Amino acid sequence: MVDVALWSGLRPLVGGRDSVAVEGGTVGEILDALRRDYPALGPTLDAGVSVVVDGRVIATSLTEPVQPDSEVVLMMRLKGG
Amino acid sequence: MALDSSKTTGFKYVGTRPNRPDGLDKVTGRAKFGADAYAPGMLHAAIKRSPHAHARIIKIDTSKALAMEGVKAVVTRADFATGLEGEFGDILENVMAGEKALYDGHAVAAVAATSALIARDAIKAIEVDYEILPHVTDVDAAMQAGAPVIRAGAADASVPEGLHPNVVRYYESGHGDVEAGFAEADLVVEDHFVTEATHQGYIEPHACLGTLGSDGKGELWCCTQGHWYVQKVCAACLGLETSQLRVTASEIGGGFGGKTTVFIEPVALALSRKANRPVKLVMTRSEVFRASGPTSSTSMDVKIGMKKDGTITAAQGTFRLQGGAFPGAPCEMTAMCAFAPYDLKHVHQVGYDVMSNRPKQAAYRAPGSPMAAFAVESVIDELCGQLGLDPIDTRLKNASREGTRASFGPTWPRIGLVETLEAVKAHPHYVAPLKKGQGRGISCGFWFNHGGETAVSLALSEDGSAQVAVGTPDIGGSRASMALMAAEVLGIPYEDIRVTIADTATLGYNEISHGSRVTYASGLATIKAAEDAVQKLCGRAAAKWGIPEDAVYWEDGYAKPSGPNAGDFEPLHIDEITATMGATGGPICGHFEATPEGAGVSFAAHIVDAEVDPDTGKTSVVRYTVVQDAGKAIHPTYVEGQFQGGAAQGIGWALNEEYIYGADGRLQNAGFLDYRIPVASDLPMIDTVIVEVPNPGHPFGVRGVGETSICPPLAAIANAVSNAVGVRMRQLPMRPSRVLEALESAADG
Amino acid sequence: MSKTHVTTKVNGDEVEFLCDPRETLLDVLRDRLHLTGAKEGCGTGDCGACSVTVDGRLVCSCLMLGVEAEGKEIGTVEGIAEGETLHPLQQKFIEYAALQCGICTPGILVATKALLEKNPDPTESEVRYWLAGNLCRCTGYDKIIRAVMDTAAEMREAS
Numbered sequence A: 001m002v003d004v005a006l007w008s009g010l011r012p013l014v015g016g017r018d019s020v021a022v023e024g025g026t027v028g029e030i031l032d033a034l035r036r037d038y039p040a041l042g043p044t045l046d047a048g049v050s051v052v053v054d055g056r057v058i059a060t061s062l063t064e065p066v067q068p069d070s071e072v073v074l075m076m077r078l079k080g081g
Numbered sequence B: 001m002a003l004d005s006s007k008t009t010g011f012k013y014v015g016t017r018p019n020r021p022d023g024l025d026k027v028t029g030r031a032k033f034g035a036d037a038y039a040p041g042m043l044h045a046a047i048k049r050s051p052h053a054h055a056r057i058i059k060i061d062t063s064k065a066l067a068m069e070g071v072k073a074v075v076t077r078a079d080f081a082t083g084l085e086g087e088f089g090d091i092l093e094n095v096m097a098g099e100k101a102l103y104d105g106h107a108v109a110a111v112a113a114t115s116a117l118i119a120r121d122a123i124k125a126i127e128v129d130y131e132i133l134p135h136v137t138d139v140d141a142a143m144q145a146g147a148p149v150i151r152a153g154a155a156d157a158s159v160p161e162g163l164h165p166n167v168v169r170y171y172e173s174g175h176g177d178v179e180a181g182f183a184e185a186d187l188v189v190e191d192h193f194v195t196e197a198t199h200q201g202y203i204e205p206h207a208c209l210g211t212l213g214s215d216g217k218g219e220l221w222c223c224t225q226g227h228w229y230v231q232k233v234c235a236a237c238l239g240l241e242t243s244q245l246r247v248t249a250s251e252i253g254g255g256f257g258g259k260t261t262v263f264i265e266p267v268a269l270a271l272s273r274k275a276n277r278p279v280k281l282v283m284t285r286s287e288v289f290r291a292s293g294p295t296s297s298t299s300m301d302v303k304i305g306m307k308k309d310g311t312i313t314a315a316q317g318t319f320r321l322q323g324g325a326f327p328g329a330p331c332e333m334t335a336m337c338a339f340a341p342y343d344l345k346h347v348h349q350v351g352y353d354v355m356s357n358r359p360k361q362a363a364y365r366a367p368g369s370p371m372a373a374f375a376v377e378s379v380i381d382e383l384c385g386q387l388g389l390d391p392i393d394t395r396l397k398n399a400s401r402e403g404t405r406a407s408f409g410p411t412w413p414r415i416g417l418v419e420t421l422e423a424v425k426a427h428p429h430y431v432a433p434l435k436k437g438q439g440r441g442i443s444c445g446f447w448f449n450h451g452g453e454t455a456v457s458l459a460l461s462e463d464g465s466a467q468v469a470v471g472t473p474d475i476g477g478s479r480a481s482m483a484l485m486a487a488e489v490l491g492i493p494y495e496d497i498r499v500t501i502a503d504t505a506t507l508g509y510n511e512i513s514h515g516s517r518v519t520y521a522s523g524l525a526t527i528k529a530a531e532d533a534v535q536k537l538c539g540r541a542a543a544k545w546g547i548p549e550d551a552v553y554w555e556d557g558y559a560k561p562s563g564p565n566a567g568d569f570e571p572l573h574i575d576e577i578t579a580t581m582g583a584t585g586g587p588i589c590g591h592f593e594a595t596p597e598g599a600g601v602s603f604a605a606h607i608v609d610a611e612v613d614p615d616t617g618k619t620s621v622v623r624y625t626v627v628q629d630a631g632k633a634i635h636p637t638y639v640e641g642q643f644q645g646g647a648a649q650g651i652g653w654a655l656n657e658e659y660i661y662g663a664d665g666r667l668q669n670a671g672f673l674d675y676r677i678p679v680a681s682d683l684p685m686i687d688t689v690i691v692e693v694p695n696p697g698h699p700f701g702v703r704g705v706g707e708t709s710i711c712p713p714l715a716a717i718a719n720a721v722s723n724a725v726g727v728r729m730r731q732l733p734m735r736p737s738r739v740l741e742a743l744e745s746a747a748d749g
Numbered sequence C: 001m002s003k004t005h006v007t008t009k010v011n012g013d014e015v016e017f018l019c020d021p022r023e024t025l026l027d028v029l030r031d032r033l034h035l036t037g038a039k040e041g042c043g044t045g046d047c048g049a050c051s052v053t054v055d056g057r058l059v060c061s062c063l064m065l066g067v068e069a070e071g072k073e074i075g076t077v078e079g080i081a082e083g084e085t086l087h088p089l090q091q092k093f094i095e096y097a098a099l100q101c102g103i104c105t106p107g108i109l110v111a112t113k114a115l116l117e118k119n120p121d122p123t124e125s126e127v128r129y130w131l132a133g134n135l136c137r138c139t140g141y142d143k144i145i146r147a148v149m150d151t152a153a154e155m156r157e158a159s
Ligand code: FES
Pocket: C039, C040, C041, C042, C043, C044, C045, C046, C047, C048, C049, C050, C051, C060, C061, C062, C063
């Protein structure tokens, strides 16, 4: 299980928790697990999120590996100029 | 053996300052920008725009226009695809209004004619019946009960109940307990800040030349930061197969984020399809102001608590961003960047994305971050002033560094804020004496930077020179940087490399040139493509020598046997290998396609001296220094150029530039005369210091540099002016009238 | 619409064209003569991207009508280099990276060339005020000013 920290705007959607634990060995698997286990997060995930794994912002790639002890933080998708 | 040319020191080409490859074309007038393309049989187009801020479109009568001599086609929304939703739906709605005109300048119809003059006459002959609706253009007003609803049902799931329907996205993050943090503080400062919308102000208006046939095949030439994105959007808006539309990016006359989206290209293509001729469409300057994508305006509240020793105990911010008539104002970026420079135990930030009857905002260099820095760094300056603390020492004391927790959640990797602040402290500017009437301001700034989908292909010629095709439009000299990186890996001279921006038919998908990603991501891809070619070169040498491939290594343009055990062979120069490549296995190319995810964030700190004329309220920037972490400066001259350009734009934003709307909801200053960007006589020389804390996610350590440079100036200048006049400046731009008011209030107070 | 016949000289070459009385000199240069070096940044005289010389005088070609070119000598960026030899300003602009996107460059080169012909030894302030009508959004002007000052110094030495 990997702990995924959520930004506080999402907490009402998961019963007030600031993080949730899901199964997954890649960014894609973690996003799938979040969608499955917490359907209320679906629209947010569809709108686009970045996943920060051990300080690296993963904006697009679903295949990035995640270790069980990785620090995983959900972030809104970046858009630059 | 997979080749790896990663290094952060010992460069031969990287870090030098050669002339740019497109320099000659650009000083002789030969370079072809968006409006410089012509095609046989070409028509000229013009767009009819709403004069109303908010109106229902009852009827559009195009018959008189169509009857005019020389008019070949007229299009309205009926000529575009139906049923689009989400991002593409919004873009189409913005490109051509459907049921309602949502802002002054919103397109409602377009004409193609045999000359630009006829096209302009013809749009005047189009008659539109409007039912005028109540409008709102101010962010705070748009959130209030009773404000006109721009588009019902536009809000997404993030928005808590009970907010006005114009609030369409909501973001909240943080950690700790800010109330407990404020209780620990010796001083708490809370203030309200306002910034106006500004425009990127690229000197080249949007322009394109499109050809589309009834067979669904098309060609498009346009100035854009991302032609694959244009291809995708146009295909959707016109109901085409994406691959049937080939898009070529022209030289681009500035973008700064404003050319990351689509405004006119689908219109030119729709007209071309209808008229069956090529159509050229060029925006006028006033159209650029009214109907491209300015920044958000903001209304912000920031509260920070500090101990007497300078420790920040807690920070809280609320950021309301007006983003025009569509969702998308980067409120989450504003919120996430706001406190990013600081290591905070208690922090809380909230962002609101608010719609209004203004054009759809677009990215502008680190979208959302400069405004946040303005509010936050102003409050920190106020705290330092009231507590008698040194502003740099205070920032150093609280600075984010590797291993501390970012205000938006994750733990920081290797970052360069401390090094940047130390460089400010060591700079002579920081301790230089000030004259009477002058004030000094400093500020930090932060931006994320970005990777994104990237494809690069590199082909070797028989003479050992190389051509590199990249997919990211060159907005600031990036072809030079790509050539330097390829030269470094191949070990051949910079001049032997030609870098081209490929069209959409030539490479795989490339994300837009945005997020300061070009030197990072296309650079990484160029390095990897060159490594791929080198691998093959080594393979050919190995075959010739009859030794295993991994017994060959590459150095300075030569394949060499890797040691005495590999055999005693004369090193082979690249041109000896390429000369016979046709007969030894065929052409040698390298390529790379991936989505690099190792972009490194970057911090900057600026020092500004401002002088205020007490009689007129006019502010002059008398000295300016930019210090920024570039990771690794591939071509230092162009890195300095990015620093200087960002600072100059920030100076305009801080002092002069603003979108001014009348009570009628119309933009009142849609031209460079009344929307005044800095001119040469407004500015001093802009000093730069390049800090290099390598980004571990790039083979040579590159972080993006293009955007962070606009984050500190608003606050740095506001702090300088505040210190000069003795009154906290809370609203931008600090135009003379506003500064005079401040001076008067100081005299009264 | 009836058109006017105009005979003029551009960069030393005699040219003839027919133009609508409403067309600007910039329209004519670009759309009729295909000299696209001069750019339209605003069309209202505020940006200087369209700078050309008319009988040696610096003008915004977007503010002059095509028909007014009759009998005049027009100079554009395309005429600044002599054959394959760049003008020293062009050379210095490349060396100093006095351009990023380069859209302002033609106008700024035409304007600074006119300045140096009038005043071979300008101060930094004089260069800045002379160029105040030529907007550059990319560079912050720093490298442009340095390139012009250095060119002026070098041209003085050479002459
Ligand atoms: S186009 Fe002539 S001054 Fe701007």
